[in-house]
Amino acid sequence: MPVRPKRTGRPKRRLFTRRKVCRFCTDKELVLNYKEVKTLRNFVSERGKIIPRRIIGTCASHQRQLCSAIKRARQIALLPYAGTSHNQ
Amino acid sequence: MRRYETIFILRPSLAEKEITDVIDNTLKIINDDGGTVIELDKWGMRKLAYLIKKEKQGYYVFCDYAALPQSVAEMERKFRIDDSVLKYMTVKITASITEEEITAVKGAIEEKKVAAQKAVEDAEKAASAESTEKAAPEKKASPENKSEEKKEEKKEEQKEEVKEETEQKTGEEKEK
Numbered sequence: 001m002p003v004r005p006k007r008t009g010r011p012k013r014r015l016f017t018r019r020k021v022c023r024f025c026t027d028k029e030l031v032l033n034y035k036e037v038k039t040l041r042n043f044v045s046e047r048g049k050i051i052p053r054r055i056i057g058t059c060a061s062h063q064r065q066l067c068s069a070i071k072r073a074r075q076i077a078l079l080p081y082a083g084t085s086h087n088q
Numbered sequence: 089m090r091r092y093e094t095i096f097i098l099r100p101s102l103a104e105k106e107i108t109d110v111i112d113n114t115l116k117i118i119n120d121d122g123g124t125v126i127e128l129d130k131w132g133m134r135k136l137a138y139l140i141k142k143e144k145q146g147y148y149v150f151c152d153y154a155a156l157p158q159s160v161a162e163m164e165r166k167f168r169i170d171d172s173v174l175k176y177m178t179v180k181i182t183a184s185i186t187e188e189e190i191t192a193v194k195g196a197i198e199e200k201k202v203a204a205q206k207a208v209e210d211a212e213k214a215a216s217a218e219s220t221e222k223a224a225p226e227k228k229a230s231p232e233n234k235s236e237e238k239k240e241e242k243k244e245e246q247k248e249e250v251k252e253e254t255e256q257k258t259g260e261e262k263e264k
Binding site: 074078080 | 140
């Protein structure tokens with residue numbers, strides 16, 4: 001379980017620990033598919049890295065599905081492993 | 089029968105005949121062992137996220153089918169040998185599927201396609217009714233300019249086919 005950071009006088013940290021709602025739990029229309037590159041791109045950083053769950057706010061089970069979907073999309077060259085896909 | 093999804097990427101330099109040959113061979117492998125093809129979707133040319141065998145673009149083909157594991161193994165073996173196939177990926181969707189479920193799923197997919205085409209046609213009619221035909225290509229151009237090219241390309245291919253039909257229809261109507 002992640003430990004909540006104590007008040008060290010860094011207000012930036014506080015913003016991330018706000019309880020966010022999982023995007024997939026609320027919006028039932030959102031399909032978690034490795035083929036839906038548009039939705040997957042929202043959860044991948046500029047460099048192509050998977051954004052951690054504590055920043056986006058997805059629930060654990062959806063984050064696991066999201067991870068496997070992103071990895072499959074990477075395998076089939078819909079998403080890059082590293083770098084942006086416009087790097088060519 | 090298990091339900092699988094396979095995506096394979098073909099070399100961009102292939103001729104149309106060769107592309108259809110490869111696809112027909114894979115469908116033959118599925119059908120020979122008693123499987124059924126649920127959906128075959130050619131996504132067409134797409135920019136690859138990274139270089140595969142020094143190719144920047146690839147011809148994507150998506151196939152949703154129900155088959156035995158042996159036919160999947162045979163298909164992948166053929167893909168490995170074939171030079172024109174850059175990459176392939178098979179994903180198992182369900183462990184077992186009955187024939188009734190197959191027909192149900194096929195029907196659902198066809199319904200979705202018809203509904204999507206109708207939506208596009210309605211949008212086209214609204215666009216041409218509001219303004220002249222010159223405005224319609226402008227509206228075509230604005231979604232193209234957005235950075236989300238890849239998904240749009242797939243939809244545009246379908247749209248173009250539908251637009252050709254509707255433009256002919258609207259042309260006839262205006263002549264009348």
